[in-house]
Amino acid sequence: MELAPKNTGLSTARLERITDHIERNYIGPGKIAGCQVAVARHGHLAYFRSFGQMDRERGKAMTDDAIFRIYSMSKPITSVALMTLYERGYFQLNDPVSRFFPSWKNHQVWVSGSGDAMKTEEPNRPVTMRDMLCHTGGITYGAALVALGAPDEGHPVDKVYAEVGVRRGRGETLMEFMDKLGRVPLRYQPGERWLYSLSTDVCGALVEKISGKRFDHYLQETIFDPLGMKDTSFTVADDKLDRFCANYRRGADKSLQLIDDPETSEYRKEPAFFSGGGGLTGTTEDYLRFCEMLRRGGEFEGARILGPRTIELMKRNHLKDGRDLTEMAIGGFSETANEGVGFGLGFATTLDEVKNGGLGAGDFYWGGAASTIFWVDQKEDLSVVFMTQLMPSGAFNFRGQLKSIVYSSIVD
Numbered sequence: 230m231e232l233a234p235k236n237t238g239l240s241t242a243r244l245e246r247i248t249d250h251i252e253r254n255y256i257g258p259g260k261i262a263g264c265q266v267a268v269a270r271h272g273h274l275a276y277f278r279s280f281g282q283m284d285r286e287r288g289k290a291m292t293d294d295a296i297f298r299i300y301s302m303s304k305p306i307t308s309v310a311l312m313t314l315y316e317r318g319y320f321q322l323n324d325p326v327s328r329f330f331p332s333w334k335n336h337q338v339w340v341s342g343s344g345d346a347m348k349t350e351e352p353n354r355p356v357t358m359r360d361m362l363c364h365t366g367g368i369t370y371g372a373a374l375v376a377l378g379a380p381d382e383g384h385p386v387d388k389v390y391a392e393v394g395v396r397r398g399r400g401e402t403l404m405e406f407m408d409k410l411g412r413v414p415l416r417y418q419p420g421e422r423w424l425y426s427l428s429t430d431v432c433g434a435l436v437e438k439i440s441g442k443r444f445d446h447y448l449q450e451t452i453f454d455p456l457g458m459k460d461t462s463f464t465v466a467d468d469k470l471d472r473f474c475a476n477y478r479r480g481a482d483k484s485l486q487l488i489d490d491p492e493t494s495e496y497r498k499e500p501a502f503f504s505g506g507g508g509l510t511g512t513t514e515d516y517l518r519f520c521e522m523l524r525r526g527g528e529f530e531g532a533r534i535l536g537p538r539t540i541e542l543m544k545r546n547h548l549k550d551g552r553d554l555t556e557m558a559i560g561g562f563s564e565t566a567n568e569g570v571g572f573g574l575g576f577a578t579t580l581d582e583v584k585n586g587g588l589g590a591g592d593f594y595w596g597g598a599a600s601t602i603f604w605v606d607q608k609e610d611l612s613v614v615f616m617t618q619l620m621p622s623g624a625f626n627f628r629g630q631l632k633s634i635v636y637s638s639i640v641d
Contacts, residue, residue, distance in 0.1 A: 236271060236273040237269075237270040237271055237273050237275040238270060238271065238639060238640060238641030239268070239270055239275045239276075239635075239638045239639055239640065240638045240639075240640045241275075243634070243637060243638035243640075244268065244275060244276045244634070244635070244638045246634045246638075247266055247268075247276060247278070247631065247634050247635075248278060250630065250634060251264060251266065251278075251280050252280065255280075255281075255625070256280050256281040259484075259485065260479075260483075260485075260619075260625070261281065261477075261485070261600075261617050261618075261619050262281055262282045262283070262284075262285045262474075262475065262477055262485060262617075262618070262619075263279070263280050263281030263282045263283050263290075263291035263295075263474070263617065263618075264279075264280050264281065264291070264615065264616060264617035265277070265278065265279050265280070265291065265293075265295065265513045265614075265615070265616045265617075266278055266280075266613075266614075266615050266631070267513050267514075267517050267612075267613065267614045267615075268611075268612075268613050268635055269517060269520075269521065269611070269612045269613075270609070270610055270611050270612075270639075271610050272521065272525075272610075274517075277293070277513075279291040279292065279293050279295070283295045283472075283473075283474040283475065284474065284475040284491060285475065285477075285485065285487075286475065286487060286490070287475075291474075292472060293513075293514075294460070294472055294512055294514070295472055295473075295474050295512065295513075295616075296460055296465055296469060296472045296473045296474065296510050296511065296512055297474050297510060297511065297512070297513075297599070297601060297616045297617075297618060298474075298476055298489070298496065298510050298597070298598075298599050298618060299509050299510060299511055299516065299597045299599075299601050299616075300507045300509075300597035300598040300599055300601070301429075301506065301507050301564055301595060301596065301597045301598060302509070302516065302595060302596065302597040302601050302602075302603060303429070303504065303505060303506060303507050303508055303509040303597075304429040304505070304506055304507070304575060304595055305519075305523075305575045305576055305595055306448065306452060306461075306505075306509065306519060307429050307432050307433050307436070307448075307505030307506070307575070308362055308429065308432060308543070308574055308575025308576070309452060309519075309523075309534060309535060309543075309575065310432075310433075310436050310447060310448055310451060310452060310505075311358075311362065311432045311435055311436050312362075312535055312539055312543060312574065312575075313451055313452075313534065313535060314435075314436065314439050314440060315358075315539070316535060316536060316539055319439050320358050320439065321358070322357065322358050322359040322362075322574075323357050323358070323359060324357060324358050325355035325356065325357055325358075326355070326356050326357065326358060326360075326361060326366075326431065326435070327355055327356075329435060329438045329439060330407050330408075330411060330434075330438070332407070332408055332411030332412070333355075333356060333407075333410070333411045334355075335411060335412075336352055336355075336356060336367075336411070336414070336415050337349035337350065337351065337352070337414050337415070338350050338351070338352050338367060338414060338415045338417065338418055339385065339386050339414045339415065339416055339417070342385065343385030343388060344385070344388075347385055347389075347414070349414050352367075352415060352418060352419055353418050353419070354419055354420070355419070356368075356415070356419050357419065357420075358435070359547060359574070360419050360420060360428070361428045361429070361431045361432050361435070362428070362429075362432060362547075362573075362574040362575055363423070363428075363547050363548070363572055363573070363574065364423055364424060364425055364426050364428045364429075364572065365419065365420050365421075365422065365423050365424075365547075365548070365549075365557075365572075366415070366419050366420075366426075366428060367415025367416045367417050367418065367419055367422075367424075368410065368415070368416070368424075368426040368427050368428045368431065369384070369386055369387055369390065369416050369424060369426050369427070369560075370387075370425060370426050370427055371387050371390030371391060371395050371396075371427070372387055372390065372391055384416070386413065386414055386415075386416045389413045389414060390413055393409045393412050393413055394409060395409045395410060395413065395427070397427075397430060397502050397504050397506075397507075397508075398502065399495070399498075399500065399501060399502070400501055400502075401501060401502040402501055402502060403430075403433060403434040403437055403444060403502060403503065404434065404437075404438075406430065406434060406502065407431065407434045407438075410427070410431065416559075417559070420549055421549065422557055422558070422559050423548060423554060423557040423558045423559070423572060424558070424559050424560050425560060425562060425563035425564075427506060428506075429505050429506035429507075429575070430504055430505050430506040430507075432505055432506075432575075433503060433504065433505025433506070434505075436448075436505070437503075443503070444503045444505065445462075445463055445503045451534070452519070452534060453515075455532035455534060456515075456518045456519060456522055456529055456530075456532055456534065457515075457518060457530065457532075458511065458515040458516075458518055458519060459515065460472075460510075460511055460512045460514075460515050461509055461510070461511035461512070461515045461516075462509065462510060462511070463496075463499070463500055463503050463504075463508050463509060463510070464496060464497065464498065464499050464500075464510075465491075465494070465496045465497055465510055467497075470491060470492070470497070473491040473494070473496070473510070474491065474618045475487055475489065475490060475491055475618065476488055476489035476494075476599055476618040476620065477618055477619055477620070478619070478620045478621075479619060479620070479621070479624045485619075488620065496510055507597070507598065512616075513614050513616045516603060516614050516616075517612060517614050520603055520605050520612035520613075520614060521612055522534055523540060523593070523605045523612075524605050524606075524607055524610065524611070524612050526540050526541075526607075527539065527540050542573075542574065543573050543574040543575060543576065543593075544573050544574075544576055544578055544591075544593040544607075545571075545573050545578070546571025546572065546573060546578055546580055547571075547572065547573050547574060548571055548572055551571070552571075553567065553568070553569055553570055553571055553580055553581070553584070554567035554568075554570045554571070554572065554577075555567045555568055557572075562623075564577070564595050564596035564597070564602075564622060565577040565594075565595070565596070566585070566629075568584050568585055568586065569581035569582065569583070569584030569585030569586075570585060573593065575595075576593035576594060576595055577593065577594055577595060578591065578592065578593045578594075579591065579592050586629075587629055587632050587633070588632060588633075588636040589604065589606055589609075589632055589636065590608075591606065591607070591608050592604045592605060592606040592608075592611075593605055594628070596622055596628065597622065598620055598621065598622050599617065599618045599619060599620050599622065600617050600618070600619045600620070600621075600622045600624065600625065600627060601614075601615060601616050601617065601622075602614075602615045602627055602628045602631070603615070604628070604632075609636075609639060611635070611639075613631065613635055615627055615628075615631060
């Protein structure tokens with residue numbers, strides 16, 4: 230997409246507030262090493278800018294084709310992949326996951342206690358495909374969120390995850406992962422609460438099981454190749470290494486600390502476990518292509534990935550009785566605020582601008598652990614992608630700040 234701000238109904242002068250905001254508040258004070266922002270409306274690119282450095286230790290400036298760890302922004306891609314199989318009639322949303330993984334028929338639900346004193350009960354209904362797309366099935370993240378900056382709440386169910394060996398690391402496979410998840414108790418009755426979880430990794434395993442193709446191959450054939458997402462992958466190839474950003478953590482003293490050097494990163498090796506919940510890397514341009522497909526109702530540059538009515542279904546709030554996350558969410562960590570926010574099939578969505586305290590009712594969005602964000606607003610014909618590499622993602626409210634600037638730049 231070429232820069233064409235005159236065709237977007239966005240004020241160029243007002244969009245330049247993004248430049249001032251990023252440079253003054255983040256690049257200048259050294260709060261982040263670098264970032265990129267892309268804003269598109271009516272199918273035209275209104276704003277694209279690269280800031281700061283992609284690798285501070287090597288003094289490398291941020292390049293327009295830089296490759297980022299997108300972590301949980303892998304989740305919407307995985308959800309779309311699973312819904313392509315829904316469109317082919319392979320499953321219904323209320324089908325139990327145990328239809329494809331029989332070991333999931335044995336789930337119990339945690340009631341109280343821990344260890345040998347743990348009390349459980351029968352689930353009121355099976356965990357469904359919808360539950361996995363919505364994070365409402367009682368699956369948790371185990372202890373994995375602690376590494377991403379979440380507090381260690383030490384729930385008894387999470388301790389069982391550790392005992393069973395639920396993990397996404399090297400040496401694990403999607404099928405082994407699913408077998409282990411079949412042996413852990415559910416954190417709550419399916420459909421009754423919302424908890425950010427390993428559910429989207431389950432969606433990746435379901436794609437592999439249902440399609441009969443390795444998950445990464447299915448993504449390549451069904452989404453990446455058709456959309457021209459040429460740099461999105463679970464692995465950063467050697468010939469792209471010079472474009473791979475360093476990843477940083479905000480330290481207790483508010484300084485930037487290198488936590489993943491591109492030269493020695495695990496992303497240079499092909500994993501055994503292809504994490505649909507957090508394993509992808511890619512560019513701003515690639516993710517904007519994915520967003521534009523969503524904005525256009527499932528099609529981009531002649532490639533149709535999903536039907537428009539499927540996109541409409543995915544972005545609706547699927548939480549019980551139309552509730553928002555303030556009523557449904559447990560646990561203190563996710564990639565969204567809870568007030569006035571619902572959750573659909575792979576995306577959060579703004580239900581109420583007043584409760585949420587920000588513009589964009591009806592948008593759908595998510596983010597990643599290294600502070601990457603995106604949102605799509607079909608009503609305003611808008612797609613926005615923000616990429617940086619700073620963990621944890623809750624360090625700064627990039628989404629709220631960018632929303633204030635972008636929506637106030639709409640003048641048509």
